[in-house]
Amino acid sequence: xxxxxxxxxxxxxxxxxxxxxxxxxxxxxxxxxxxxxxxxxxxxxxxxxxxxxxxxxxxxxxxxxxxxxxxxxxxxxxxxxxxxxxxxxxxxxxxxxxxxxxxxxxxxxxxxxxxxxxxxxxxxxxxxxxxxxxxxxxxxxxxxxxxxx
Numbered sequence: 001x002x003x004x005x006x007x008x009x010x011x012x013x014x015x016x017x018x019x020x021x022x023x024x025x026x027x028x029x030x031x032x033x034x035x036x037x038x039x040x041x042x043x044x045x046x047x048x049x050x051x052x053x054x055x056x057x058x059x060x061x062x063x064x065x066x067x068x069x070x071x072x073x074x075x076x077x078x079x080x081x082x083x084x085x086x087x088x089x090x091x092x093x094x095x096x097x098x099x100x101x102x103x104x105x106x107x108x109x110x111x112x113x114x115x116x117x118x119x120x121x122x123x124x125x126x127x128x129x130x131x132x133x134x135x136x137x138x139x140x141x142x143x144x145x146x147x148x149x
Contacts, residue, residue, distance in 0.1 A: 024068035024119035027103060028092060033121040035094040050139035051083055051131045052076030056112075064148035071118040073143065075111060077133055083110040087132035092125065093142075100127065120147050 057072035058065040075083045088108045092098040101108075107115045113129075125145045132138050 024117040025103070025115055027071065027100065027115065027118040028098075028120045028125055030121045032092060032094060032098055033123055033125065035096075035098075037126075038093040038095050038097060049078055050137035051078060051081075051133050053129050053131055053139055053141035053143075055143045058145070060144070060146060064146040066149070067120045067122075067147050068117040069120075069147075071107075071113065071115040071145075073113040073129065075131055077110075078137075079133075079135070081133035081135050081137070084132050084134055085110050087130070088113070089130040091128045091130075093128055120145055122147050122149050 052075065054074045054076065055072075056074050058069045075088075077083050085108050088101065090100040090104055090113070092100050104113055104115060107113050123146075125147070127143045127145065129141050129143060130138065131141075
């Protein structure tokens, strides 16, 4: 027969593991957010036949959002081409640049990026998203996340 103490320990571990499964995914750390903004202009091309990139969520039309939030970015291929998920790169525009792609790897598909519980510190955060289609046409897009307390 199992002791009461052993059962309490197992129950506690299960609660911790359950909570960890629902913990927010750190997209940007407070230390990274404290770095200076990237110097110079972040140029993106004008008219392009490359894929479209659109921030779907969070909806920033109504002002700052609170973290954690669902980060959802849609890719729109053009001309019958497909998006190459392996080509997607997400960079946090700080000095020095911070490659966020490894943190998002499991959230990137050919239709976009979906991170259900992005943890981002308070402030304004610019992300440069680079996407290529199967014909090699590239799009660079800047997404600004504004996070409040």
